[in-house]
Amino acid sequence: MSFVDDLRQSRAPAAGLVAIGLFWGAFAGWLPDIKMRAGVSDAQFGALMMLSAVGGMTAMSIAPRLRKHFGHGLLPASGLAVAVVALFPALIGSRWELGLVLLVLGMTMSLCDILANIRISEIEARVGHSLMNLNHALFSFALALSAGMVGVARQLGISHGVTVIIVSLAIFALVPLMRRRRPRTADPDNDASKSSMPAPWLIVLPGAAILWLCFLAENGTESWAAIHIERTLEAEGGLGAFGPAMFALSMGCARLAGQWLAVVLGEVRLIAVSVIFATIGALLLAFAPGLGLALMGAAALGLGVAVVVPTANSLIGRTVPDTQRASAIARAWMIGFTGFFIGPPVMGLVSETMGLRVAFGLIALLVAAILPCLWLLARRLRPAGA
8 A cells, every 4th residue: 555545544643643743843842931931940840741641641541432422523523622722832821820731731632642543543453554653753743843833933033822823723724634534445443332342451551661651751852852952052042942843853754764664674673673772862862062962862862762652552453352452552542641741740850950961861761661661562462463
C-alpha cells in the first residue's frame, strides 16, 4: 500500500494527532513567557503541571466507555474541544489560572490523543500493516511547525493572543477531517462497542512502562528545552522555541523512516537502537556549552525517542484479540501517558535544586531504563506471535 493510501486510510486519527501537535508546539514555544506571567518558580511550575496529569488520567480512564456509547463521532467532538482549549493559554496571568488551564488541557488533549491511537490500531488490524509511525510523524511535524512559527512570532513581537487564535482556527479546520471514512468493504471495527473486554495486564504493564518513560522524556524536553536554552545558555529571547521545534522536526523525520525501519530491523530491535541514540542526545543537550550543540542534542534526542511510542503501540495493539485492543491501548496509555505530564514537574523539581543540566542528565538515565522494560515486553509478546 502506498504512502498516499496509508494517509487516506488513517485520515481521521491523523487529523486528530496533527491538531494536538499544533497545540503543543505553540504551548511549548510560549512556556518561558507563560511561566513569567504566572509568577511561579521552577518547582511551583512543575507541581502545577501535575494537574494536567490528573486531567489526562481522568480522560484516559473514561475514553473506552465514552467511545462505546458515542462511537467514532467522539473523535471530532474531542477535536472541537481541543480547538477551544487552544485559546486558553493566552489568558494565563496567575498561578491559579495556570493550574486551571493545565487541568482542562490535560483532559481534552488526552481524550483526543487516546481516541486517535485506538482508531489507528483498529485500522492497522484491517489493513494488515503498521500506521503508527506515519501518523505520529504528522504529529511531530505539526508540533515542529507550530513551535518554529511561535519562535518567529516572539522574535517579531507578535502577541500571544494573536498566535493562539491562529492555532485555534487551524485546529477548527481539521475537525471535519476527523470524521470517520466509510470503508469500501465491511469493516470489522465498525462496532466500537465490541472492543470492551479487559486486556491482560501481563501485556499492558511492560508496554505501559515503556510509554511512561518515553513520554516523560518527550514532554520534559518539549516543556523545558526552551527555558534551558534561554536561561542556562543565555540565548536571546525567542530562540529557545527552536529547541522544541528541532526536537519535534527530527521526531517527524525519524517516524517516517520508522515505517521502513520497523520492517528491516523488527519492532523490538528498532526500539532498542533508538533508545541508545536518544540517551546520547539527552546527554549532549544536558551538557552543551552553546546553542548549536544544544540544538544538535535536541535533534538527536528527538530522533531517538521518535519511534518508541508508535512502535510500542503497534506491538500492544497487535498482540491482543480484537475485543481487547481498545482496552489494552487505553490501559497502557492511562498509565504511560502520566509520564507526559509528570515529566515537566520532575524537571522542575530537579532544576530548582540542581539546575537544568542535571535535569536533562536525568532524562538520559530514564530513557536508558526503557531497555529492561523492552525485554519484558518482548517476552510477553513472543507467545502471541509478535
